[in-house]
Amino acid sequence: MxxxxxxxxxxxxxxxxxxxxxxxxxxxxxxxxxxxxxxxxxxxxxxxxxxxxxxxxxxxxxxxxxxxxxxxxxxxxxxxxxxxxxxxxxxxxxxxxxxxxxxxxxxxxxxxxxxxxxxxxxxxxxxxxxxxxxxxxxxxxxxxxxxxxxxxxxxxxxxxxxxxxxxxxxxxxxxxxxxxxxxxxxxxxxxxxxxxxxxxxxxxxxxxxxxxxxxxxxxxxxxxxxxxxxxxxxxxxxxxxxxxxxxxxxxxxxxxxxxxxxxxxxxxxxxxxxxxxxxxxHCKPAKPLPKVLWRFDGKKPDTLGPNTQLYKWIPQNDLLGHPKTKAFVTHGGTNGIYEAIHHGIPMVGIPLFADQPDNIAHMKAKGAAVSLDFHTMSSTDLLNALRMVINDTSYKENAMTLSRIHHDQPIxxxxxxxxxxxxxxxxxxxxxxxxxxxxLTWFQYHSLDVIGFLLACVATAVFVTTQCCLFCYRKCAKRGKKEKKE
Amino acid sequence: MxxxxxxxxxxxxxxxxxxxxxxxxxxxxxxxxxxxxxxxxxxxxxxxxxxxxxxxxxxxxxxxxxxxxxxxxxxxxxxxxxxxxxxxxxxxxxxxxxxxxxxxxxxxxxxxxxxxxxxxxxxxxxxxxxxxxxxxxxxxxxxxxxxxxxxxxxxxxxxxxxxxxxxxxxxxxxxxxxxxxxxxxxxxxxxxxxxxxxxxxxxxxxxxxxxxxxxxxxxxxxxxxxxxxxxxxxxxxxxxxxxxxxxxxxxxxxxxxxxxxxxxxxxxxxxxxxxxxxxxxHCKPAKPLPKVLWRFDGKKPDTLGPNTQLYKWIPQNDLLGHPKTKAFVTHGGTNGIYEAIHHGIPMVGIPLFADQPDNIAHMKAKGAAVSLDFHTMSSTDLLNALRMVINDTSYKENAMTLSRIHHDQPIxxxxxxxxxxxxxxxxxxxxxxxxxxxxLTWFQYHSLDVIGFLLACVATAVFVTTQCCLFCYRKCAKRGKKEKKE
Incomplete structure (x- = not known):
């Protein structure tokens, strides 16, 4: 060394x-x-x-x-x-x-x-x-x-x-x-x-x-x-x-x-x-991309041209950070979504499981994604979704807003x-x-004991007051009758 | 310029x-x-x-x-x-x-x-x-x-x-x-x-x-x-x-x-x-103190020696940051308490109004202050309180803990x-x-409408089920009677 x-x-x-x-x-x-x-x-x-x-x-x-x-x-x-x-x-x-x-x-x-x-x-x-x-x-x-x-x-x-x-x-x-x-x-x-x-x-x-x-x-x-x-x-x-x-x-x-x-x-x-x-x-600035870019993990198709390279792994972050990247088709994992937010890229979400449908729902609500159903979507749906997030500028604007918020933190x-x-x-x-x-226990946490106690106090107060009033009323009524008799 | x-x-x-x-x-x-x-x-x-x-x-x-x-x-x-x-x-x-x-x-x-x-x-x-x-x-x-x-x-x-x-x-x-x-x-x-x-x-x-x-x-x-x-x-x-x-x-x-x-x-x-x-x-490191230090805002007493200066304002922060400062007698304003926390000085609180009693209660609960009642305290109480925060080392330790927490923030x-x-x-x-x-309105915020709706659903379900059961029971009972008669 x-x-x-x-x-x-x-x-x-x-x-x-x-x-x-x-x-x-x-x-x-x-x-x-x-x-x-x-x-x-x-x-x-x-x-x-x-x-x-x-x-x-x-x-x-x-x-x-x-x-x-x-x-x-x-x-x-x-x-x-x-x-x-x-x-x-x-x-x-x-x-x-x-x-x-x-x-x-x-x-x-x-x-x-x-x-x-x-x-x-x-x-x-x-x-x-x-x-x-x-x-x-x-x-x-x-x-x-x-x-x-x-x-x-x-x-x-x-x-x-x-x-x-x-x-x-x-x-x-x-x-x-x-x-x-x-x-x-x-x-x-x-x-x-x-x-x-x-x-x-x-x-x-x-x-x-x-x-x-x-x-x-x-x-x-x-x-x-x-x-x-x-x-x-x-x-x-x-x-x-x-x-x-x-x-x-x-x-x-x-x-x-x-x-x-x-x-x-x-x-x-x-x-x-x-x-x-x-x-x-985990997000970081993008590095320059290699010239040929293709990721595929299955059997190499026979029709593949000699100018296409297959990789088991592509640098997703660098790809999202490339100035020519227009949209991100994603299954909606949190890491990937954050890389898209980091670089301000609108998304087409095809969520599969766990938090992915929720993640895409969040991005959709914030106007930065279109969501597709993996089980029912057609290739036309995918094409339309891609066209939408690319051509409707609001998606890019919203993705950029999220990106600005993401980058603008005190630390x-x-x-x-x-x-x-x-x-x-x-x-x-x-x-x-x-x-x-x-x-605290759960009923203490929700103040149920305190609320119960206060309600009991109020109920007791109401009961005692009513009893006192009734007692006085009867006393008066009795005296009235007595006086009448006399 | x-x-x-x-x-x-x-x-x-x-x-x-x-x-x-x-x-x-x-x-x-x-x-x-x-x-x-x-x-x-x-x-x-x-x-x-x-x-x-x-x-x-x-x-x-x-x-x-x-x-x-x-x-x-x-x-x-x-x-x-x-x-x-x-x-x-x-x-x-x-x-x-x-x-x-x-x-x-x-x-x-x-x-x-x-x-x-x-x-x-x-x-x-x-x-x-x-x-x-x-x-x-x-x-x-x-x-x-x-x-x-x-x-x-x-x-x-x-x-x-x-x-x-x-x-x-x-x-x-x-x-x-x-x-x-x-x-x-x-x-x-x-x-x-x-x-x-x-x-x-x-x-x-x-x-x-x-x-x-x-x-x-x-x-x-x-x-x-x-x-x-x-x-x-x-x-x-x-x-x-x-x-x-x-x-x-x-x-x-x-x-x-x-x-x-x-x-x-x-x-x-x-x-x-x-x-x-x-x-x-507003807290900052202390600057060195002047040699003579005294703050007094009233009529200058006749008995005052020529070597004592009177100031309408003393640098409280610098005083609290002086290495020889042992305790802080305070009315418990938030700014002053924070200066004491900043420098790790235990307190004797004599709160007067507004949030001051609460502030001192907080410092007391955290073991960094003794509280006195302005309306009932005697000079002996003050002396005892001062002795306590100075001689019982736990007060200094707790004040230092608060100080460490205060200084150890990401930003x-x-x-x-x-x-x-x-x-x-x-x-x-x-x-x-x-x-x-x-x-949301207050009842929406507390989900009262949702809880009401769900309770109504449960009540309806219970009512319908009971009615169905009763209906079936009566039907069976009737058939039973009929069969008996026949």
Whole structure:
């Protein structure tokens, strides 16, 4: 290594010491696919600033790949599940979610969704057991004296690790079904009158019947969340910790919740001081594109000309940032949508599953996208949709408005995410941001005991007053009769 | 002016152009005393960054003094109220608030407070009329093409000016009585179960009876707010605009609410994306102190030694930042408390009026202050309190914790305040941060219509099912009887 590089690395290490007092050790409980792509941006930045990042990953992991050279450390634990099994499970899950889920009724759709989610949750729990029941690994983690656990709520276990290692917890998350987790564990209020619940595909401008729909979704997911916890996690966590506890209780101990959206994408809604909206933290300026550009992952068609190259991966961000890019045909993943927002590109959305229909509904409500139904669309529909977002200038204007909002923040989302992780390491938590609602039961939280007490007081006062009046009236009436008799 | 200064000024102007696209014109509707001291920090910073700031001030103003040399412009309008009258009113008001307000019962105390507040509000309304009914002045303001109105909610009129001039509005505020304004105009949720209402002197850790007290305060201030609006402002605003409107409606149009506290001082509670907590934005590092230090505003005592100087004003911030300062005896104004937090100095609070008892209650709950009752305290009490905050190290430790929280923010509060004012000027508002709750009636907001509808549906379903069952039962019973007869 040349002296120049040694100096640069030394400088980075020093900058970490100077800016925060000391460098920290971060333990990461990751989730696969787009969730990993997003959180890795934060990890790279933490490493860049001289912090030590260790990712817990299993021998069955898919995208979380220790073989790729990086300054991130990987702690690979042996898993009961095989790599192929895990990938096969995802393929099966996607196959059902995209092609075979019943779309005719709310109940059929969501009970199938629930089944899939529970199966996924069982997989994650197996991985979790592979870690927390592995004594040697847990001793190693204890001895490593980490400063913080960074986890994604979609794959539980991070909160259990934080509890076992007695260190603070920071979440990075896009959403939980129906926002149930943010509400019940994080204490975040979601007034159903103007906050469309996630997966409902509603906007914040709701008609009366849409508000009824929103309320039904809220009630459904509240029950779902309760059932999910009880069925899958509460008993397991209680057994591991040796005391009665719940998933919700442990998740509620998170110091900071880094939400992977921002007000360019979300409809304005209440938040709490320990929730930071850091959407689009992975976005960056575009680099120049290669001359030939084509991505295809299947069998090479025989009719393909010799001047067309096939790639398994194209630089989507650079493509969206190219000055000649007019529109983005997307399945509506949050990462991709943020890249389009970053570069101000209008979208044609063909959502497939999870939050994708909701994401496209948001972009549609903000006038930056046209939505198509993957199951019913024709090639003409696609052509018309593309023509619309390209020729109707309002789509480009709205996309540019979102882009301006995205770029015009007091501090960049990635810097904000890193700041709060470092804050939690420096101060061993962020207790000053934790609302007291965590110490209340649900009926105390909704002031039902207080309202009941005040109503009882009013009822008592009314009763006593009426009785007194009646008593006086009878007394007077008696005296009147007596006087009459006399 | 030397070339050097011209270059510096040119640089400042250019920095404004480079950083934001263009320099803006800010119109300010100020409030007197500590409110002015706080907002002036923002104005100085805006001017420093090359923006043009014009303060609307009356010929009767007290602290808002155009004669003091500053780059801030002042538009002095003739007022019907005389300067002495206005100052006399404040003296009288303080005299009642500090010495003559009944403290025995809640109702007596708050109805007297309400009286005083209404008298103050009448004063402000006179000033407001002096501006909006002054045609020449209004034409001049129209022609000046301001980009934003910056106002303090405690003295209404800013929202009317913004409406008349058709420009966006930004608020700077400490609080409104019972947070009624932030709730009803700003749409901010204040769950009474864990958010102690301002003026209640409660913390976020409430017993059942304290939560009952909190709820009563909430109900009281909700009624108070309604009465205040209707009595004083709604008719006046409707007359000026020539259409039915309310103070609350116009205030609700504010794009950004800059709250003059932060989580070092507040108990964590829900916020909205267009609320920024910028407490302590006026704080700065301490400068060295003069050798002789004494502040006294009365008649010079005959016994005073020749080596003691009397000043009408001492540099409080520099004093609090002196390494030998052990404690701060304070009346508990927000500005002063923030200077103590900034420098990590424990406090002995002797609150007098307005938010001061609440401020000291906050500092007490956070373990950084001892509170004394101005009306009953003895010199021994003061001595004991001072000894406690100096000798019990927990007070210093807690004050230092608050100080660390205050200093450890991703971006300084003053920069954040200025950023959002500039944002509103650049984008002609901050519509993307405005919650849709503003378009709902109160019963829609609380989903009462939806809950009613769903209950009616359930009731109908139950009724129809019971009727069907009864019908079938009767049918069966009849057939049974018939068969028996046959």
């Amino acid at each position: 040349s002296m120049k590089w040694i100096s640069v690395l030394l400088l980075l290490q020093l900058s970490c010491y100077f800016s925060s007092g000391s460098c920290g050790k971060v333990l990461v409980w990751p989730t696969e696919y787009s969730h990993w792509i997003n959180i890795k941006t934060i990890l790279d930045e933490l490493v860049q600033r001289g912090h030590e990042v260790t990712v817990l990953t299993s021998s069955a992991s898919i995208l979380v790949d220790p073989s790729k050279s990086s300054a991130i450390k990987y702690e690979v634990y042996p898993a009961h599940l095989l790599g192929n099994d895990f990938e096969d499970f995802f393929r099966k899950m996607l196959d059902i979610l995209i092609y075979n889920i019943p779309r005719d009724t709310f109940w059929a759709y969501f009970s199938q969704m629930q089944e899939i989610f529970w199966e996924y949750s069982d997989c994650i729990q197996k991985f979790c057991k592979d870690v927390v029941l592995n004594r040697k690994l847990m001793t190693k983690l204890q001895e490593s004296r980490f400063d913080v656990v960074l986890a994604d709520t979609i794959g539980p276990c991070g909160e259990l690790l934080a509890e076992l290692l007695k260190i603070p917890l920071v979440y990075s998350l896009r959403f939980s079904p129906g926002y149930a987790l943010e509400k019940h564990s994080g204490g975040l209020p979601f007034p159903p009158s103007y906050v469309p619940v996630i997966l409902s595909e509603l906007s914040d401008q709701m008609t009366f019947m849409e508000r009824v729909k929103n309320m039904i979704y809220v009630l459904y997911f509240d029950f779902w969340f309760q059932a999910f916890n009880e069925k899958s996690w509460d008993r397991f966590y209680s057994e591991v910790l040796g005391r009665p506890t719940t998933l919700s209780e442990l998740m509620g101990k998170a110091q900071i919740w880094l939400i992977r959206t921002y007000w360019d994408f979300e409809f304005p809604r209440p938040l709490l001081p320990n929730f930071e909206f850091v959407g689009g933290l 960049k989302p990635l810097d904000r995410a890193v700041f709060w992780i470092k804050f939690v390491m420096r101060h061993k938590g962020a207790k000053h941001l934790r609302p007291a609602s965590h110490d | 030397s070339m050097k200064w011209i270059s510096v000024l040119l640089l400042l102007q250019l920095s404004c152009y480079f950083s934001s696209g263009s320099c803006g014109k800010v119109l300010v509707w100020p409030t007197e005393y500590s409110h002015w001291i706080n907002i002036k920090t923002i104005l100085d910073e805006l001017v420093q960054r090359g923006h043009e700031v014009t303060v609307l001030t009356s010929s009767a103003s007290i602290l808002v003094d155009p004669s003091k040399s500053s780059a801030i412009k002042y538009e002095v309008y003739p007022a019907h109220l005389l300067g002495n009258d206005f100052e006399d009113f404040f003296r009288k008001m303080l005299d009642i608030l500090i010495y003559n307000i009944p403290r025995d019962t809640f109702w007596a105390y708050f109805s007297q407070m309400q009286e005083i507040f209404w008298e103050y509000s009448d004063c402000i309304q006179k000033f407001c009329k002096d501006v909006v009914l002054n045609r020449k002045l209004m034409t001049k303001l129209q022609e000046s093409r301001f980009d934003v109105v910056l106002a303090d909610t405690i003295g209404p009129c800013g929202e009317l000016l913004a409406e008349l001039l058709k420009i966006p509005l930004v608020y700077s505020l400490r609080f409104s009585p019972g947070y009624a304004l932030e709730k009803h105009s700003g749409g901010l949720p204040f769950p009474p179960s864990y958010v102690p209402v301002i003026l209640s002197e409660l913390s976020d850790q409430m017993t059942f009876m304290e939560r009952v007290k909190n709820m009563i305060y909430v109900l009281y201030f909700d009624f108070w707010f309604q009465a205040f609006n209707e009595k004083s402002w709604d008719r006046f605003y409707s007359e000026v605009l020539g259409r039915p409107t309310t103070l609350s409606e116009l205030m609700g149009k504010a794009q950004i609410w800059l709250i003059r506290t932060y989580w070092d001082f507040e108990f964590p509670r829900p916020l909205l994306p267009n609320f920024e907590f910028v407490g302590g934005l 300084k509060p003053l920069d954040r305040a200025v950023f959002w004012i500039k944002f509103v000027m650049r984008h002609k508002g901050a519509k993307h941060l405005r919650p849709a709750s503003h378009d």
